[in-house]
Amino acid sequence: MAASRLPSFVRQHLAALRVLTVLTVLTGIAYPLAITGIAQLPGLRDKANGSLVTNTAGQVVGSSKLGQLFTDSDGNPIAKYFQPRPSAAGAGYDPTSTSASNLGPESMVDTLDDPATKDTDESKQSLLTQVCARSKAVGDLEGVNGRRPYCTAGGVGAVLSVFRTAGTTGTITRVVSINEQCPTTPFVATYQGVKVECATFGADYTAGILVPIKGPGKGTDNPVPPDAVTASASGLDPDISPTYAYLQVNRVAKARGLDPTTLHHLVKEHINGRALGFMGEPTVNVLDLNLALDKAAS
Structure with a gap:
């Protein structure tokens, strides 16, 4: 069966x-x-294995493919180290939150802080103000002129909201410095004969025409390069331009009591050329440069 x-x-x-x-x-x-x-x-x-980098003691100190901050416990740049470019990944170079700001060239108006919530800062900077603030901060740190076009001396976007009697035409009736919150004194007193006001939280300025004011800052006068004021798409870029590295030489040399010429040669030795000889731009890996700096100093 x-x-x-x-x-x-x-x-x-x-x-x-x-x-x-x-x-x-x-x-x-x-x-x-x-x-x-x-x-x-x-x-x-x-x-x-992550392109891990070790110091002279054999300790893992980072990855050659991921940037990192060289700041103190308060978030201030450590003077004796070369600084990376800005990062929009989390609080800065957070590999679990890799991202860009996703802000474009038309991002010129800041979100003001609500004065009623004194314990929290709810303000949000436009791309223009981010660039202005970063350039000023780098200029102050390196002892150079960090003023850029369309930026106020205080490091915010120099943008006016201009109100006219007939929308985009007619007589100017009101002018507001849209990124300078009251009681700040506006960066210009008048615009075409009309007094400039500071901006008030919650006020609606959308009826005004946005007018960026070029101001005294000139791109040719500012030695702060673009990569010092803009974040990479990933927020994790480990490299900076040779121009930005050379800009930091005097500050690092002073902090370490070294000859700037010595550091200038050290930067030159750590410049990585274009990929395949023609793709991209020369770069300097900040972590590698700082490790070489520590080694040379010791």
Whole structure:
């Protein structure tokens, strides 16, 4: 007598279980082990393990592929170290929150802080004000002129909201410095004969025409390069331009009591050329440069 066959639904579930087991072994065990083994081959091991960088004591201090902050406990730049470019990833160079600001060239109006909430700062800077503030901060840190076009001396976007009798035409009736919150004194007293007001939280200025004011700052007078005031798309860029590195030489040399010429040569030695000789721009890896600086100083 032939053995009775299992019901079809049981056979289907057993077949599915066998397929699941085989695929689990292949894709969940064999494939990851194979890829891990290949990644540990000479030439691939460093990148696969995170391109970790160690100091002279053998301690892991970071990754050559990820930027990091060189600040004190209060968030201030440490004078004896070269500083990276700004980062929009979390509180700065947070690999779990990699991102860009997603702000474009038309971002000129700041969100003002509500004076009623004194314990929290709810303000939000436009891209223009971010660039202005960063440029001023870098200029103050490095002892150079950080004033940029369309920026106030205080480091915010120099933008006026101009009200006219007929919308975009007619006589000017009111002018507001849209990024300078009261009781701040506006960066200009008058505009075409009309007194300029400071901005008030909650007021509606959308009926006015936005007018950026170029001011005295000139791009040719400002030695602060673009990468010192703009964040990368990932927020994790470990490199800066040679121009920004050279700008920091005098400050770092003074903080360490070293000859600026020595640091100038150190920066030059750490310039990475264009990829394949023609792609991109020369860069300097900030972590590598600071480790070399520590080594040279010791």
